Amino acid sequence: MSAVIAFKNVGSMQVAEVDAMAILPIQTTVSPAPTFMEIAPFSAQEVSPALGRGPGRGERLVHGARELAKTVIPPLLGIALLLGIWALVAVKNNSIPGPMQTWDAAAKLFADPFYRNGPNDQGIGWNVLSSLQRVGIGFGFAALVGIPAGFMLGRFNFMNRMFEPVISLLRPVSPLAWLPIGLLVFKRADPAATWTIFICSIWPMILNTAQGVQRVPQDYLNVARVLGLSEDKVITRILFPAVLPYMLTGIRLSIGTAWLVIVAAEMLTGGVGIGFWVWDEWNSLKVEHIIIAIFVIGMVGFALEQMLLLLAKRFTYESR
Amino acid sequence: MKPIVKIESVGQEFPARAGRFVALRDINLAISPGEVVALIGHSGCGKSTLLNLIAGLTRATHGVLLCDNREITGPGPERAVVFQNHSLLPWMTCSENVMLAVERVFGRKEGKAKLTARVVAALEMVHMEHALDKYPHEISGGMKQRVGIARAFAMEPRILLMDEPFGALDALTRASLQDELNGVLAKTGATVVMVTHDVDEAVLLSDRIVMMTNGPAATIGEIVTVDLPRPRDRLELAEDSRFAAYRAAVFEFLYRKQLKKVA
Ligand SMILES: Nc1ncnc2c1ncn2[C@@H]1O[C@H](COP(=O)(O)OP(=O)(O)OP(=O)(O)O)[C@@H](O)[C@H]1O
Ligand SMILES: [Mg+2]
Numbered sequence: 001m002s003a004v005i006a007f008k009n010v011g012s013m014q015v016a017e018v019d020a021m022a023i024l025p026i027q028t029t030v031s032p033a034p035t036f037m038e039i040a041p042f043s044a045q046e047v048s049p050a051l052g053r054g055p056g057r058g059e060r061l062v063h064g065a066r067e068l069a070k071t072v073i074p075p076l077l078g079i080a081l082l083l084g085i086w087a088l089v090a091v092k093n094n095s096i097p098g099p100m101q102t103w104d105a106a107a108k109l110f111a112d113p114f115y116r117n118g119p120n121d122q123g124i125g126w127n128v129l130s131s132l133q134r135v136g137i138g139f140g141f142a143a144l145v146g147i148p149a150g151f152m153l154g155r156f157n158f159m160n161r162m163f164e165p166v167i168s169l170l171r172p173v174s175p176l177a178w179l180p181i182g183l184l185v186f187k188r189a190d191p192a193a194t195w196t197i198f199i200c201s202i203w204p205m206i207l208n209t210a211q212g213v214q215r216v217p218q219d220y221l222n223v224a225r226v227l228g229l230s231e232d233k234v235i236t237r238i239l240f241p242a243v244l245p246y247m248l249t250g251i252r253l254s255i256g257t258a259w260l261v262i263v264a265a266e267m268l269t270g271g272v273g274i275g276f277w278v279w280d281e282w283n284s285l286k287v288e289h290i291i292i293a294i295f296v297i298g299m300v301g302f303a304l305e306q307m308l309l310l311l312a313k314r315f316t317y318e319s320r
Numbered sequence: 321m322k323p324i325v326k327i328e329s330v331g332q333e334f335p336a337r338a339g340r341f342v343a344l345r346d347i348n349l350a351i352s353p354g355e356v357v358a359l360i361g362h363s364g365c366g367k368s369t370l371l372n373l374i375a376g377l378t379r380a381t382h383g384v385l386l387c388d389n390r391e392i393t394g395p396g397p398e399r400a401v402v403f404q405n406h407s408l409l410p411w412m413t414c415s416e417n418v419m420l421a422v423e424r425v426f427g428r429k430e431g432k433a434k435l436t437a438r439v440v441a442a443l444e445m446v447h448m449e450h451a452l453d454k455y456p457h458e459i460s461g462g463m464k465q466r467v468g469i470a471r472a473f474a475m476e477p478r479i480l481l482m483d484e485p486f487g488a489l490d491a492l493t494r495a496s497l498q499d500e501l502n503g504v505l506a507k508t509g510a511t512v513v514m515v516t517h518d519v520d521e522a523v524l525l526s527d528r529i530v531m532m533t534n535g536p537a538a539t540i541g542e543i544v545t546v547d548l549p550r551p552r553d554r555l556e557l558a559e560d561s562r563f564a565a566y567r568a569a570v571f572e573f574l575y576r577k578q579l580k581k582v583a
Contacts, residue, residue: 223403
């Protein structure tokens, strides 16, 4: 799992690049929907339409409207297509509820998302929150272990070669394969689910951090050597800021995978959680609720991703 | 005067696919305190390699380098480096970049206020006091180079090593920075070793021009001693026949004796 990242604009080339941007005509680039593993910390750069003198005001308005149409219409078309296909399938197949039916069910469901009728019957809000909590805890532990480990692997070649085979062997294993081990060790379902999240989150974190450390430009390390900085200054003032964008990529990939895995893990362990809820609704054959859950899972995942992208942007030093 | 830097039969080899690649051989040079030495030669002859050896960033495979009669075994704060591409840390403001160097050298002995005063003084010296709180990406290429020079000077190094400090700049910016550097050198009396591709720059700034033969296995070909009075004014020098003669001597070496065959 290696997100390919390039340090852009480091060095004197930056000026030339900025100048070139200023000559470009107004344009708003829409960053493509981030796909799994593909986004680099610097890739989400929008071209700012800041320009002093340009075409006249009316012309600009027309231009702006056209740009807006370009950004809004395609996504709307995509969603319309999805709804269309769904409606078609629902008409052909009676067991699948159509969009309207699902909408009605959703309205009822979201009228009271936070009710509690005993441990096995809680509102969808509680289910989402407890899934998020598991992801948070598992991910937190993974970060605690994975980020320092990544630093070690990136900094010391010996460690890198020592752990490479281990990581290569364990990384392709579905985290769910670790669930029984978790059940065995922790004796309870809840920490076992968290444990699978820990396992799946740790790899991207280790690998991206290590890669970031290895890719710190030699120039910066030479600065550190010429200034004779102490090892702790090297870490806090040079390595950490240089690696931060890579680390954030690792975090984003981890959380993305964790959100994928938690649904499956909860289906297996039960309790409270969106995965368990899906399974429960299946058992009581409330298919419209399953479809709602799919949308909810999708939207929460999307929100997590966007939040982390924003965070990454905030810490990308060039865009500050 | 006793030399501050002594380079004694230094050679540098790099491991290569077919055995070893000899980059430098038999380099002998003594540099006096306060002297400004320019290293000039065709691209790839080994100028940066030699500068890195003096900086202590790499170790020579043959011979020894001495600074103050002590062998150079690694980088040290008495030998500041101005990198070719400024190498400011992009996540720190200009003043923080300079502070990093100042703290390291004077942090033990001096209080916060005094350190800050040093940072401001260094940036004032290169006329960059307006950019104290700006990030490197917010200032121009020439300004970054000036901050890089300020960072090096702020360490009050005995020796300043510069690898094509103005190489990436346009002619006008380059000229004004050369004048600025001349002024700073006059004030501080620092010893300077500077790599350059620019013959005029070499004559304008230096006391001696060390001309290197083409690699592989490059060594010092000739040395021109530039005996022009300081302070030097580029407009006056342009009409000075001695300036023209020094220039001609360097060109003669580079383009007649060491003409690089373009592959
Ligand atoms: N780490 C290295 N490993 C192998 N070969 C190297 C290494 N560093 C430099 N060389 C070789 O040594 C020679 C001298 O390189 P150097 O960078 O010192 O040239 P230079 O004179 O500074 O050139 P330029 O003016 O283009 O910067 C070159 O042939 C280069 O390929
Ligand atoms: Mg060089």
